Amino acid sequence: MTSRFPDAGFIRADDVLQERLRPAEARRLDLQYGNEELLYGLDLLGLAGPFYRVNPWELEDEAGVRRINASGYAAMPFGEMPPVLTEFMRDFLEKNRAMGLPQQSSGPWRAALGANLVRLLARELPSHADSQVFFCSSGTEAIEGAMKFAKAWRPKAKYFISFSSGYHGKTYGSLSLTPNPEYQDIFRPLVPGALTSPYGNLEALQALIRRLGPDNVVAVVVEPIQGEGGVNIPPAGFLSGLGSYCRKHGIVVIADEIQTGLGRTGHWFESAAQGLDPDIVTLAKPLGGGMTAVGATIVRQPIYKKMLGGLSSKRHSNTFGGGALAMAVGLRSLEYLMDNDFPARSLALGEQGLARLQALQRRFPKLFEAVRGQGMLFAMQFQPMVGLPLPSVLKELVFEATAILALREMHEAKVMANLSLSSKRVVRLSPALDMPQATFTEMFDRIERFAQRNPSSRHILTNTPPAMTAQLAAFAASKPKKRTG
Numbered sequence: 001m002t003s004r005f006p007d008a009g010f011i012r013a014d015d016v017l018q019e020r021l022r023p024a025e026a027r028r029l030d031l032q033y034g035n036e037e038l039l040y041g042l043d044l045l046g047l048a049g050p051f052y053r054v055n056p057w058e059l060e061d062e063a064g065v066r067r068i069n070a071s072g073y074a075a076m077p078f079g080e081m082p083p084v085l086t087e088f089m090r091d092f093l094e095k096n097r098a099m100g101l102p103q104q105s106s107g108p109w110r111a112a113l114g115a116n117l118v119r120l121l122a123r124e125l126p127s128h129a130d131s132q133v134f135f136c137s138s139g140t141e142a143i144e145g146a147m148k149f150a151k152a153w154r155p156k157a158k159y160f161i162s163f164s165s166g167y168h169g170k171t172y173g174s175l176s177l178t179p180n181p182e183y184q185d186i187f188r189p190l191v192p193g194a195l196t197s198p199y200g201n202l203e204a205l206q207a208l209i210r211r212l213g214p215d216n217v218v219a220v221v222v223e224p225i226q227g228e229g230g231v232n233i234p235p236a237g238f239l240s241g242l243g244s245y246c247r248k249h250g251i252v253v254i255a256d257e258i259q260t261g262l263g264r265t266g267h268w269f270e271s272a273a274q275g276l277d278p279d280i281v282t283l284a285k286p287l288g289g290g291m292t293a294v295g296a297t298i299v300r301q302p303i304y305k306k307m308l309g310g311l312s313s314k315r316h317s318n319t320f321g322g323g324a325l326a327m328a329v330g331l332r333s334l335e336y337l338m339d340n341d342f343p344a345r346s347l348a349l350g351e352q353g354l355a356r357l358q359a360l361q362r363r364f365p366k367l368f369e370a371v372r373g374q375g376m377l378f379a380m381q382f383q384p385m386v387g388l389p390l391p392s393v394l395k396e397l398v399f400e401a402t403a404i405l406a407l408r409e410m411h412e413a414k415v416m417a418n419l420s421l422s423s424k425r426v427v428r429l430s431p432a433l434d435m436p437q438a439t440f441t442e443m444f445d446r447i448e449r450f451a452q453r454n455p456s457s458r459h460i461l462t463n464t465p466p467a468m469t470a471q472l473a474a475f476a477a478s479k480p481k482k483r484t485g
């Protein structure tokens with residue numbers, strides 16, 4: 001059928017499916033109608049895409065250049081459109097009769113996924129045997145739910161404590177717990193009573209709680225390993241100490257496992273692996289298998305009932321949480337993770353990968369300031385580019401741009417990675433947990449070639465085409481403006 005609105009330039013779904021919407025045109029439209037400044041900056045560096053699937057672990061660009069994909073911000077546990085899920089989804093679309101958005105009625109897919117999640121958590125932390133789940137459609141929404149559960153449990157208390165370099169999302173509540181001035185400043189005042197304590201420092205946390213008075217603290221919200229913060233692993237004893245201190249004072253502990261959970265760091269729940277038994281666990285990213293949007297807030301029963309008890313059971317709700325397709329894909333994803341014990345594989349491959357990075361750091365100390373990793377979550381922190389004959393304003397820019405220029409050089413070396421945006425000079429890898437061994441090894445071979453080409457941080461700059469650096473500098477110095485159309 002042809003469009004009934006031929007003159008309005010409407011694009012038909014089939015045009016996209018059949019790739020008649022050419023990549024350059026898609027990029028132009030995305031710039032024009034979407035987040036133009038972000039895509040423009042990435043486009044200058046050749047990182048804007050669109051990218052297309054070759055297989056679950058490799059993507060290609062419009063020129064047909066193939067790259068191993070270790071990006072996806074830890075939300076792609078089985079890579080791009082994994083057959084295990086696409087086949088299941090075909091089956092689901094053919095056979096499922098349960099309603100799409102059960103909302104206030106019972107839904108078999110939501111029921112099954114809720115039961116499995118609680119049973120899985122209780123296997124690691126038996127005190128969660130009777131916990132309950134609230135489903136939503138993103139990580140930030142899972143955190144919003146967690147904050148409300150905690151506040152309803154301790155209505156007289158007024159402080160939430162999160163940690164330096166932490167990341168919990170960008171809606172108002174979660175943003176208030178994400179102490180990054182770039183994200184927060186223009187939106188002040190934020191949720192009142194959101195305070196920050198230094199990550200990994202138990203004494204500082206205890207001192208802060210003592211100063212506030214423990215009864216005044218609603219909750220402590222913690223990532224068991226910080227992802228956006230640059231893969232920061234807290235010192236041994238931090239999480240378990242935090243847990244016992246908060247328990248003693250009745251303070252709710254919220255473990256944000258949105259990035260770490262379900263195997264990414266080599267454990268089902270990183271908090272449990274580090275000896276923490278949180279009251280609330282948030283999950284999202286991998287739960288939707290990289291195909292659907294699923295978030296979950298798992299809550300101890302009394303806390304759950306306090307907010308959603310009796311006539312107040314509609315105090316917190318949403319339209320899409322618990323939708324059949326999302327829950328079904330979540331159920332199959334979790335099953336696939338369990339059937340193959342991917343957390344164990346992640347732990348083993350993670351050791352290999354970290355050893356490769358550590359060897360590279362020893363060989364190229366002028367390139368890598370630090371490397372970190374736990375399971376299939378890796379960070380490369382680059383040395384500052386020192387001694388450059390540049391005016392100080394440009395030096396600052398180059399300093400800030402180290403990670404993004406490194407990302408581009410890695411892209412040239414045919415590895416797609418991510419930044420860690422609440423950290424400095426960090427590029428992060430979060431490959432699929434089921435990436436074949438040969439692809440995984442090849443990925444580190446390519447990173448080695450990247451390091452050979454850039455034996456020091458300065459090389460990252462000198463290897464960037466000067467015209468590109470100049471365009472980037474001009475872009476960074478310019479005011480937002482319409483760049484397309």
Ligand SMILES: Cc1ncc(COP(=O)(O)O)c(C=O)c1O
Pocket residue numbers: 073138139140141143167168169170223227228256257258259260284285
């Ligand atoms: C630890 C953590 N919490 C929360 C979020 C927010 O998740 P979303 O982007 O789905 O809102 C993220 C996303 O990166 C995260 O890493």
